[in-house]
Amino acid sequence: MLTLPPSAAWAAVLTVEQMYEADRRTIAGGRSGVALMEAAGLAVAQEALRWLARLPGGRPGQRGPVVVLCGPGNNGGDGFVAARILARRGYPVRLALSGDRAALSGDAAVMADRWTGAVEPLDPALLDRAVLVIDALYGAGLSRPVDGVAAVVINRINALGLPCIAVDVPSGVQGDTGAVLGCAPQCVATVTFFRPKPGHYLYPGRQARGALVVADIGIPDAVLAEIAPQTFLNGPALWTLPQPDWQDHKYARGHLVVLGGAEMTGAARLVARAARRSGAGLVTVAAPEDSAAVYAADAPGTLVASLAERGRYRALLDDLRKTVYVLGPGGGVGKKLRRRVLATLEAGRHCVLDADALTSFAGEADTLFSAIAAAAGQVVLTPHDGEFMRLFEADGSRLHRARQAAARSRAVVLLKGADTVVAAPDGTACITANAGPDLATAGSGDSLAGIIGGLLAQGLEGFSAAAAGAWLHAEAGRRLGSGLIAEDIAEALPEILERLR
Ligand SMILES: NC(=O)C1=CN([C@@H]2O[C@H](COP(=O)(O)OP(=O)(O)OC[C@H]3O[C@@H](n4cnc5c(N)ncnc54)[C@H](OP(=O)(O)O)[C@@H]3O)[C@@H](O)[C@H]2O)[C@@H](O)CC1
Numbered sequence: 001m002l003t004l005p006p007s008a009a010w011a012a013v014l015t016v017e018q019m020y021e022a023d024r025r026t027i028a029g030g031r032s033g034v035a036l037m038e039a040a041g042l043a044v045a046q047e048a049l050r051w052l053a054r055l056p057g058g059r060p061g062q063r064g065p066v067v068v069l070c071g072p073g074n075n076g077g078d079g080f081v082a083a084r085i086l087a088r089r090g091y092p093v094r095l096a097l098s099g100d101r102a103a104l105s106g107d108a109a110v111m112a113d114r115w116t117g118a119v120e121p122l123d124p125a126l127l128d129r130a131v132l133v134i135d136a137l138y139g140a141g142l143s144r145p146v147d148g149v150a151a152v153v154i155n156r157i158n159a160l161g162l163p164c165i166a167v168d169v170p171s172g173v174q175g176d177t178g179a180v181l182g183c184a185p186q187c188v189a190t191v192t193f194f195r196p197k198p199g200h201y202l203y204p205g206r207q208a209r210g211a212l213v214v215a216d217i218g219i220p221d222a223v224l225a226e227i228a229p230q231t232f233l234n235g236p237a238l239w240t241l242p243q244p245d246w247q248d249h250k251y252a253r254g255h256l257v258v259l260g261g262a263e264m265t266g267a268a269r270l271v272a273r274a275a276r277r278s279g280a281g282l283v284t285v286a287a288p289e290d291s292a293a294v295y296a297a298d299a300p301g302t303l304v305a306s307l308a309e310r311g312r313y314r315a316l317l318d319d320l321r322k323t324v325y326v327l328g329p330g331g332g333v334g335k336k337l338r339r340r341v342l343a344t345l346e347a348g349r350h351c352v353l354d355a356d357a358l359t360s361f362a363g364e365a366d367t368l369f370s371a372i373a374a375a376a377g378q379v380v381l382t383p384h385d386g387e388f389m390r391l392f393e394a395d396g397s398r399l400h401r402a403r404q405a406a407a408r409s410r411a412v413v414l415l416k417g418a419d420t421v422v423a424a425p426d427g428t429a430c431i432t433a434n435a436g437p438d439l440a441t442a443g444s445g446d447s448l449a450g451i452i453g454g455l456l457a458q459g460l461e462g463f464s465a466a467a468a469g470a471w472l473h474a475e476a477g478r479r480l481g482s483g484l485i486a487e488d489i490a491e492a493l494p495e496i497l498e499r500l501r
């Protein structure tokens with residue numbers, strides 16, 4: 001079982017069901033549901049006030065109203081609270097309810113009673129003069145696609161480009177998956193409670209939410225230990241980077257081997273560079289005879305071992321100091337690569353399997369998974385969606401698919417994308433939220449494989465190496481921004497690593 005540091009609690013992400021559980025446990029502990037809802041509505045109102053201070057016409061007595069859209073459940077209840085607080089502050093507020101007021105129950109009914117203003121029916125015309133919209137239609141309880149008047153209203157918010165603040169999640173975004181059911185408003189901000197939900201970090205929910213505010217509503221952190229969340233936001237709270245010690249020599253920082261391709265030589269060179277920049281003590285490119293000269297001419301600090309003679313790869317594997325192998329980038333799909341992957345797993349070396357190393361097992365995934373199950377080393381698979389589909393039959397959100405794949409393969413699975421997910425076989429998973437689309441460039445994934453390999457070489461276990469690698473890669477991308485090319489990623493690492501020291 002994977003053990004994360006105590007700091008991981010700060011990065012916990014709760015499923016919708018776990019959030020209800022946190023709510024139940026807090027109420028059982030003596031705090032009332034009404035108090036939680038008051039705190040939630042207050043947090044929403046405070047965020048609205050921050051936006052109103054910046055918006056043209058957004059002041060007490062302003063010309064246009066704040067329009068609060070309330071749904072039939074507790075999400076709507078939070079909306080009633082926010083409306084009351086904003087009205088008391090002197091803002092004109094119009095509140096619309098989807099459904100019948102008499103049908104409200106529980107805490108939401110209490111909050112509706114505390115609202116003394118008019119309750120209007122949901123209607124797109126409400127939005128005509130709105131300065132700000134608060135979307136309290138559906139939250140955790142979203143149970144089907146948004147349709148009818150609610151959909152018309154949401155589409156109108158988007159068409160008018162109105163600033164909208166979502167309560168908990170933009171209505172229509174599924175908290176567990178980030179999927180949009182029907183439609184969802186494009187929000188400037190979303191106020192959620194206690195801890196974020198996966199849908200705040202998984203696309204397209206991530207896009208719809210705008211800025212994320214996580215409000216403390218009085219749920220004690222102690223309930224986290226009882227709930228034992230398995231999903232986290234990727235970041236330094238989850239892992240600790242290896243730091244060189246005064247007693248270290250290069251072999252103590254690990255020796256990584258990357259298998260060079262015969263034709264696509266750039267990929268392994270990017271791997272080697274990124275592995276060295278992330279701190280591996282030695283990096284060797286195992287090079288096919290015809291391309292060995294290309295690798296040798298690349299960088300003076302990278303070692304090259306020619307595979308010219310038969311048995312040379314085997315000889316590398318027999319050298320116990322070479323602990324980590326990165327296989328796949330530019331490797332060439334086929335039997336030869338498949339054999340080498342299996343030999344490396346069998347030799348007990350730590351492996352990062354990427355690109356062609358994954359595609360080489362299309363239609364023969366079981367052979368790979370059996371070898372991984374028997375492997376003594378750490379194994380990290382780094383597919384993008386296309387490679388993933390060649391190996392795994394998984395459905396659902398990217399988080400769910402990565403988890404299923406990790407459980408199936410018994411490897412750490414890093415599913416690449418704008419919201420890269422890393423999952424361990426025991427179900428522990430994290431979502432990476434610091435990446436930007438500048439990273440979508442050829443060779444970017446090779447750099448990622450190199451970083452992960454470099455961290456494995458320095459002794460990080462598989463999940464931490466993959467998570468830290470994804471975060472560092474994303475962070476490099478974020479800092480480099482426009483004009484990023486894959487070669488830059490490794491060069492951006494020293495500054496990031498230095499700051500984490
Ligand atoms: N848990 C906590 O700790 C805290 C939770 N808090 C707040 O509670 C919220 C969760 O409240 P909730 O459980 O009442 O669910 P909610 O999102 O209001 O929706 C349920 C209602 O909507 C309806 N409905 C659903 N989809 C629909 C659709 N497409 N189209 C039409 N109708 C649809 C659904 O109808 P049904 O499926 O029952 O027919 C039901 O009537 C949470 O997001 C947060 O804001 C805070 O107060 C602080 C503490």
Ligand SMILES: Nc1ncnc2c1ncn2[C@@H]1O[C@H](COP(=O)(O)OP(=O)(O)O)[C@@H](O)[C@H]1O
Pocket residue numbers: 355384416417418419420435436437438439440441442443444445446447448473
């Ligand atoms: N839109 C995006 N936003 C953020 N990161 C992205 C985006 N698209 C791709 N990436 C990242 O860029 C990398 C691309 O890897 P990959 O597809 O393997 O490229 P290559 O094989 O050319 O190296 C992955 O780490 C992926 O997460």
Ligand SMILES: [K+]
Pocket residue numbers: 075135136137138139166167168169170171
């Ligand atoms: K909402």
